[in-house]
Amino acid sequence: MQSVRRLQSFLRPPAARSLYSSIVHRSSAYDGDGKTTLSILNLEAESGLLINSYSQVGFRLNNNMVVLGPMAIFPRTVFSWNVASYEDINEESLSLFSVLEPKIDILVVGIGDQPMTPALNKRIIEYMRKYRINVEVLSTEQACATFNFLNSEGRVVAGALIPPVSLRVNEDDVMRTQVAKRQVYELEEN
Structure with a gap:
């Protein structure tokens, strides 16, 4: 046992x-x-790729893959996305999402922890509207959750995600870290 x-x-x-x-x-x-x-969706292989966590350097997926830097994620595939920050999001960097077959229903864009600017939001939405692709421009934290939800529903979704520059720590994060440390020490004692 x-x-x-x-x-x-x-x-x-x-x-x-x-x-x-x-x-x-x-x-x-x-x-x-x-x-x-x-059912814990991130533990089920048949639900496709889901984002377990993110940090300032990248993302960890439910298959234990680590993606360093910005990424373009799809239900079963992930690529590095060649942008340095939200300022680099333009027609050229979004062109990948417009040529895919089957066409995606929705693109979830995570711009890190930067405040959303109406100009960036409008530029992205107008470009993707030409290809009849819905867009959600969110913080990376919200974009990860939205991508996971839509992907687990079986939607044809893509994510364009940039890691945040800084991370917010809340009481729940501190408690989980303490519980994880205790469990590690308990395993070592047994």
């Missing part, structure tokens, strides 16, 4: 691991048709 727990610790991210073990390893009194179940 101990080797199974150790193996599970390598297969799942720390936050999901504790949730997963509490769901899977508890027996319940009710096993009927109306039983509520929970």
Whole structure:
């Protein structure tokens, strides 16, 4: 049993691991048709590529791939995107998304943590409108969540994401880090 727990610790991210073990390893009194179940989408391979996390240097995907710098992500493929900042987003850098087959339904653009400017937003929307592609211009944090949601729904979506310059840390992040550290020490003791 101990080797199974150790193996599970390598297969799942720390936050999901504790949730997963509490769901899977508890027996319940009710096993009927109306039983509520929970699926963690980022752990399911058939849901395509999803973004697990981002940092100032890049992104980590649900298949444990790390993409350094800006990326163009699709339901099953990811590329490096050759832009240095949101100021480099123009018709040339967006041209990749207009020539794809099958045509994407929506492009989710994550501009890092920079404030959105109406001129940039308008320029991107007008260019993509020529190709009948809907666009959402968001912060990278919101763009990652939006891409994951649309991709898990089976939509033909693409993401054009730039890592943020700075990261916000909240109480939940601090708590998750502390829980993860405790779990590492508990595994070492066993």
